[in-house]
Amino acid sequence: MFGLPLSTTLIMGGVMLFWIVYTIVFYVSTRNWVVEDADYDTPAAEAAAAAVEGGDRA
């Protein structure tokens, strides 16, 4: 394909396809991560975070 040897075409196409599939699977399989967003999205959480940031260090 495109004037390339078969081995080069297969390696290039195979690895590229792997990364595309990996990215899609990662995106789809991590839908539940949004349950953590409540910690970071609400005004109360931001206020709490700001308070923590101004607080003592461990």
Next chain:
Amino acid sequence: MSIEIIFILIYFAAVIAIGIAVSRRSSKDRAGYLLGGRSLGAPVTALRMQSTSMSGYMFLGAGGLGYSQGYYGMWFALGDLGGGVLNLSIIGRRMRKLSYLLGSITSIGYLERRYPSIWTKLIAGPIALACLFLYVLAQLLAGGQGFSSVTGLGLNVSLVVAVSIILIYTFLGGYLAVAYTGFLQAIIMVIGMLWILIATVQHVGGLTAGHRRVAELNENLLLMWGADGQFFGQWGVILGALLIFSIGYIGYPHVNVGHMSMKRPSIARTAGLWSTGFNFLFIPGAYLIGLFGLLIVPNLDNPELAIFEVAQTVLPPFAVGLVMAAIMAAIMSTADSILLQAGTIASQDLGGTLIKNLSEKAAVNISRIVILVIAIVGLILAMWQPPGVFDLVVFATSTMGSAFVPAYVCAVWWKKANTPGAIISMLAGAAAAVAAQLLGTADSYGIDPMMAGIVASTIGIIVGSLATQRSHPVPAEVLAAVEETMKVAPVPKHLVVGEDATLASQRPGDGQ
């Protein structure tokens, strides 16, 4: 004044203006800066990460590799394509969450809080600083060579100009400024690379015709085993080429700091999409342009200038100016990120550890002195005996990846990973990678330095941690934070330690 230089000057002015504007906004107060530092969305997170990771190398080293070794260079590209999403998927969410729980915001400080010991910083800091120095040296060289190619000035004068601009820009911008300008520059980089690629493919008569003409020069260039077939069966070398820019990213402190600045841990999901999309548009083109450079600008003395020379041949003058400006700015964005990270490590992670009661003003001064020293020493080295950009980047990234990948991965995936294990891992990984590069194991034994380093550091953290579990158990509060990080659930507030107050001295315009 030529149109190329006008474009470069306009672009420099625009990027610096953005840097100043963002810096002023982010430096209003400490809480604003700290919250601002954890407010980046998916596009900025992903594109900052990518533009910081690969700009200078891609326009010189990658083009040079395509020019001299043909499709063998694509092994690096194939690993690089997934480097961003791999990093985000393996440690992105967890590092964001754990850094929040442990209250750390510098990437070396994060390691020190996960593996509590002064030795963690004292070992990780110098390794990171040394590698970042070599990495920034590559960026200075890339900037100098690019500026020289566009303006026709000598390399030394170009280096001085490029380094001066980088220093001004770095002193002006804080992390947020670097992130936003990096985002913009990534977009320009994609446009620039695609523009050159399309013009190059048209110039050689299309992809198929171009490949056939290359095959007439040397059929091996279209295979993936080197110009002389020298890498055929060298699976240790091939695997190293694949790994260096795929899992290697996970060990780069200046890249990982981006995880900690995400607005939310789940940003890593969408950032993965952006990252892979950017990589597919940007990365293979660099190697392909270098390959077709053999047809367009044959017999180059310095193959690393292939993309610059090709661009000047196949693009109209105004487009050359725009593309060159983008390339220069991309190189600068990488350099300022690395310099900023090096300054942070020196002032916060090392200075704060070695010098008790370090004031904010003193920390800022240390940071700036380190940045200045690194830039000046880099400049002198580049003018005295300029090494190849590709060699420098491979040396620095192999060592950094080998030293830090297991420490960062195990920090969030393995509860038993403890301080002695992490320290042994960093030392073993760095030593093995440097030794393998100095001994030339890739040529003599077919073992890539990255492979040797990763194997050594992985064994180091496993054996070291297991052997010292009883004498050095993971502290209970760290263990609780790691266990919480492994869950996908809201964070119990009592586990949040609080931000590292020393970050205040890194706020642009603060304490000066």
